[in-house]
Amino acid sequence: MLSALLVMTGIxxxxxxALGFAAIHFKVEGDPLVEKIDSILPQTQCGQCGxxxxxxxxxxxxxxxxxxxxxxxxxxxxxxKLADLLGREYKPLNEEHGVEKPKSVAFIDEQTCIGCTLCIxxxxxxxxxxxxxxxxxxxxxxxxxCELCLAPCPVDCISMEPIAETVENWKWxxxxxxxKRAA
Amino acid sequence: MxxxxxxxxxxxxxxRQELIRLRLHEGATVQQAIESSGLLQKYPDLDPGKGNxxxxxxxxxxxxxxxxxRDRVEIYRPLIADPKEVRRKRAEExxxxxxxxxxx
Numbered sequence: 001m002l003s004a005l006l007v008m009t010g011i012x013x014x015x016x017x018a019l020g021f022a023a024i025h026f027k028v029e030g031d032p033l034v035e036k037i038d039s040i041l042p043q044t045q046c047g048q049c050g051x052x053x054x055x056x057x058x059x060x061x062x063x064x065x066x067x068x069x070x071x072x073x074x075x076x077x078x079x080x081k082l083a084d085l086l087g088r089e090y091k092p093l094n095e096e097h098g099v100e101k102p103k104s105v106a107f108i109d110e111q112t113c114i115g116c117t118l119c120i121x122x123x124x125x126x127x128x129x130x131x132x133x134x135x136x137x138x139x140x141x142x143x144x145x146c147e148l149c150l151a152p153c154p155v156d157c158i159s160m161e162p163i164a165e166t167v168e169n170w171k172w173x174x175x176x177x178x179x180k181r182a183a
Numbered sequence: 184m185x186x187x188x189x190x191x192x193x194x195x196x197x198x199r200q201e202l203i204r205l206r207l208h209e210g211a212t213v214q215q216a217i218e219s220s221g222l223l224q225k226y227p228d229l230d231p232g233k234g235n236x237x238x239x240x241x242x243x244x245x246x247x248x249x250x251x252x253r254d255r256v257e258i259y260r261p262l263i264a265d266p267k268e269v270r271r272k273r274a275e276e277x278x279x280x281x282x283x284x285x286x287x
Contacts, residue, residue, distance in 0.1 A: 114266035134259035137195035
């Protein structure tokens with residue numbers, strides 16, 4: 001009787017200690033699913049999905065509040081990856097949120113820029129260098145191509161330049177497997 | 184408070200942008216950041232404070248301003264176009280200026 005009690009208490013103590021240790025040392029910050037969704041999203045922070053950035057959209061997908069086909073910069077490939085991750089059915093991009101375009105970066109026409117800083121305030125990733133009455137310049141490596149700077153420019157001096165595909169930025173495309181129709 | 188601060192120094196040309204990450208001691212100034220970035224050697228024409236104004240995150244600052252952790256020091260270039268001229272031309276072409284058009 002006593003030995004049984006001791007054994008049970010011992011097991012309880014050992015397991016309790018193990019659980020306590022695991023809770024502290026393997027603590028998961030936030031929802032791991034949100035992280036995974038966020039890593040698929042293109043991080044353009046463009047807001048075309050209707051959320052104020054990629055992370056809020058990832059949150060909304062994880063909670064089932066948003067559909068997976070609302071991200072035009074991620075394109076068809078992005079929707080496929082999300083469908084794979086979440087085990088949902090693939091569906092084409094929702095045209096309401098925009099259409100897929102080639103990856104571009106913004107470019108400022110220096111002959112027209114009047115240094116008004118409106119584009120800088122609009123840029124979600126601080127990719128524009130400039131101050132009041134100083135030349136504004138896009139840092140191409142930081143620009144996500146979100147196009148949010150186009151609308152505020154009072155002199156229409158910003159244009160989008162597609163990025164040419166080079167060895168450095170080439171990516172393996174998502175394989176498209178043709179399924180043969182049964183005869 | 185960290186003893187060293189992370190600073191970026193940026194000088195942007197349309198085709199080429201220099202973005203240099205630095206670790207400086209606390210209390211470093213804009214001037215010191217620009218000097219340690221090596222940009223003055225690379226672009227001898229640069230004249231921070233006179234020909235090229237400087238700032239931190241789109242706000243003009245003085246060269247002796249003290250930096251904070253994660254600041255981005257920006258070296259600017261003067262405008263090519265005359266803002267008044269651009270506005271006049273657009274008005275002549277009948278294009279409407281959008282709200283907020285101004286120098287600030």
